[in-house]
Amino acid sequence: MNLITDLFRIGDEQTDRVLRRYLASTVIAALCVAAAVGCLIPLADAMFSSRSSSTILSWAAAVAASAAVAAVLDWRGTLVAQDLSGRYIERMHALIADRVLRLPLGWFDTDRSGRLGRTVSFGVMFAANAVETMIRPVLQTLVLTAAVAGVLGVVDWPSGLCVLAAAAAVLGVFVWAHRRNHAAETRVDAANAEAASRVLEFARAQAVIRAAGPDSLGERATRAALADQRAAIAAAGRGRGATQTALSATVAAGTALTLIVATLRATSGALGYGSFVGSVAVVVITAGVVLRTLPFGTGLELARATFAQITALTATETLAEPDVDRRVGREAPHVELNDVRFSYPGGPRVLDGVELHVPAGTTTAIVGPSGSGKTTLAHLVARFHDVDHGAVRIGGVDVRDLGTDRVLESVSMVFQDVYLFDDTLWTNIAVGRPDASAEEIRAAGRTAGVDRIAARLADGYDTHVGEAGGALSSGERQRVSIARALLKDAPVVLLDEALSALDVESAAYVAHGIAELGRSRTVILIAHQPQTVRTADQVAFLDGGGIAAVGRHDELMDSSPEYRTFWRNRDAPGRWLRSPTRGIETSGSSQHGPRPD
Numbered sequence: 399m400n401l402i403t404d405l406f407r408i409g410d411e412q413t414d415r416v417l418r419r420y421l422a423s424t425v426i427a428a429l430c431v432a433a434a435v436g437c438l439i440p441l442a443d444a445m446f447s448s449r450s451s452s453t454i455l456s457w458a459a460a461v462a463a464s465a466a467v468a469a470v471l472d473w474r475g476t477l478v479a480q481d482l483s484g485r486y487i488e489r490m491h492a493l494i495a496d497r498v499l500r501l502p503l504g505w506f507d508t509d510r511s512g513r514l515g516r517t518v519s520f521g522v523m524f525a526a527n528a529v530e531t532m533i534r535p536v537l538q539t540l541v542l543t544a545a546v547a548g549v550l551g552v553v554d555w556p557s558g559l560c561v562l563a564a565a566a567a568v569l570g571v572f573v574w575a576h577r578r579n580h581a582a583e584t585r586v587d588a589a590n591a592e593a594a595s596r597v598l599e600f601a602r603a604q605a606v607i608r609a610a611g612p613d614s615l616g617e618r619a620t621r622a623a624l625a626d627q628r629a630a631i632a633a634a635g636r637g638r639g640a641t642q643t644a645l646s647a648t649v650a651a652g653t654a655l656t657l658i659v660a661t662l663r664a665t666s667g668a669l670g671y672g673s674f675v676g677s678v679a680v681v682v683i684t685a686g687v688v689l690r691t692l693p694f695g696t697g698l699e700l701a702r703a704t705f706a707q708i709t710a711l712t713a714t715e716t717l718a719e720p721d722v723d724r725r726v727g728r729e730a731p732h733v734e735l736n737d738v739r740f741s742y743p744g745g746p747r748v749l750d751g752v753e754l755h756v757p758a759g760t761t762t763a764i765v766g767p768s769g770s771g772k773t774t775l776a777h778l779v780a781r782f783h784d785v786d787h788g789a790v791r792i793g794g795v796d797v798r799d800l801g802t803d804r805v806l807e808s809v810s811m812v813f814q815d816v817y818l819f820d821d822t823l824w825t826n827i828a829v830g831r832p833d834a835s836a837e838e839i840r841a842a843g844r845t846a847g848v849d850r851i852a853a854r855l856a857d858g859y860d861t862h863v864g865e866a867g868g869a870l871s872s873g874e875r876q877r878v879s880i881a882r883a884l885l886k887d888a889p890v891v892l893l894d895e896a897l898s899a900l901d902v903e904s905a906a907y908v909a910h911g912i913a914e915l916g917r918s919r920t921v922i923l924i925a926h927q928p929q930t931v932r933t934a935d936q937v938a939f940l941d942g943g944g945i946a947a948v949g950r951h952d953e954l955m956d957s958s959p960e961y962r963t964f965w966r967n968r969d970a971p972g973r974w975l976r977s978p979t980r981g982i983e984t985s986g987s988s989q990h991g992p993r994p995d
């Protein structure tokens with residue numbers, strides 16, 4: 399009954415008390431059932447040996463009374479179980495939420511977030527329901543079997559011994575079945591997770607998938623994941639079927655053995671006919687109960703898997719938070735990375751000795767090949783992770799001494815994967831600073847061009863943006879995210895600029911918003927566009943795990959062959975031409991279109 403240990407581990411004091419009472423009443427109810435079943439033996443004995451009708455009636459009354467008490471306890475147990483299920487759901491959600499709020503932001507990749515979603519929704523409900531739907535029948539079956547073995551042992555010890563031996567054999571097969579099925583169930587879990595991610599991706603990437611035509615890579619990957627899920631479920635089903643058959647056969651063999659022994663004892667005169675008939679009834683009833691309970695074994699394992707996931711989550715290391723409260727202040731601070739080394743768990747070193755000084759109130763563009771670690775560097779400034787070596791400092795204070803909350807307070811982030819809540823445009827800007835006035839929200843919206851989006855929509859700022867902002871274009875989502883950052887007004891801004899992917903209007907507003915954010919703030923900008931790079935106070939060229947060159951764009955174009963080659967290779971198709979004196983120039987008219995007023 400490891401599940402009960404799990405329940406005690408996650409429960410609080412009050413829940414533990416209710417659980418103890420519930421288990422005690424479940425055992426008493428099971429003993430009452432056992433008494434009702436056990437009384438069948440003396441009842442049958444009294445009837446066969448023609449005892450007085452009052453003796454027969456008193457045994458019949460004992461059977462009825464025990465059954466009645468069991469029924470009442472059972473009914474009360476159902477109510478308590480429902481209460482307990484509710485408590486465990488609340489408790490598990492609280493444990494998960496508490497941990498999620500303290501996990502490093504870098505922990506939340508798509509896969510982990512997907513698993514977490516399934517644990518919180520399906521897993522928690524299933525595990526909590528197990529208290530009522532599984533623990534009770536399993537516990538009652540165990541108690542009933544033990545009690546029946548005891549009663550039969552008193553009536554006829556060889557028959558009692560047979561019941562004990564059968565119970566031990568069933569338990570043995572049960573343990574074997576669990577071990578045998580465990581790997582298959584783990585595979586089903588992994589296949590379910592993969593299929594869920596693929597289907598989600600399939601739904602989100604419909605435009606790309608349809609454009610790619612039938613049998614595209616996206617479609618094939620989804621089909622393969624679903625096929626793998628079907629295969630895993632079928633294999634696990636076959637395994638369960640085999641072990642279930644083995645378990646049922648063991649119960650049948652144990653029942654048959656007990657009945658044969660009881661029959662031999664009756665024919666030899668060691669067991670009276672009345673007791674024999676009663677014993678047969680008791681054994682057959684108990685075997686039926688055991689057979690009905692066997693399928694719960696798989697359910698108990700699934701419930702335990704959820705507890706294991708919660709335990710693993712609560713054991714996940716969080717970032718150490720400081721005891722002393724230190725703040726950055728409202729003035730734009732300087733940001734430094736000193737000899738920073740960093741690798742993702744189990745991965746190669748991404749940053750290896752990064753030295754960077756971003757002066758207060760200036761904009762530094764981080765430029766580098768794909769995968770060179772630009773996003774990672776920005777994430778380290780926001781303390782998504784802690785560095786393996788060296789230090790990241792904001793305003794001269796190590797981000798580890800500031801603590802995650804203070805760091806996030808002093809940093810605004812505008813990354814490409816903008817997340818919008820399924821709420822109104824207005825609320826999505828307001829989350830930047832919940833105490834902002836309506837005028838401040840309106841002003842931020844105006845600067846980032848969200849007012850133009852609102853003007854196009856039927857409900858204006860009150861329009862719902864859909865799940866994850868799905869009702870808006872990616873450019874519009876970025877504009878909302880910039881309005882959010884403008885409203886938050888944090889002294890440090892981390893930006894991932896991706897203008898090339900935006901429509902003309904959004905690109906203009908995003909560029910304008912970026913310029914506004916750069917006013918009197920310290921900005922670290924992951925830059926992809928030459929025109930943005932040229933406006934930065936300094937450019938840091940990240941390559942080979944370190945800062946290969948720092949300076950203004952034009953200087954670097956002259957002094958750093960690597961930097962020059964980087965831009966040449968990147969813009970090889972001829973979108974950008976290098977003028978002999980000015981470095982990179984656009985080959986045609988500005989792709990930014992109208993500049994917002």
Ligand SMILES: Nc1ncnc2c1ncn2[C@@H]1O[C@H](COP(=O)(O)OP(=O)(O)OP(=O)(O)O)[C@@H](O)[C@H]1O
Binds near residue numbers: 745748768770
């Ligand atoms: N969460 C993660 N877990 C493991 N490895 C990661 C994770 N995020 C990034 N990486 C790896 O770290 C390296 C740097 O990635 P990063 O996203 O920081 O580069 P980047 O320069 O921003 O790339 P891009 O310009 O393509 O966005 C890559 O090799 C990437 O695969």
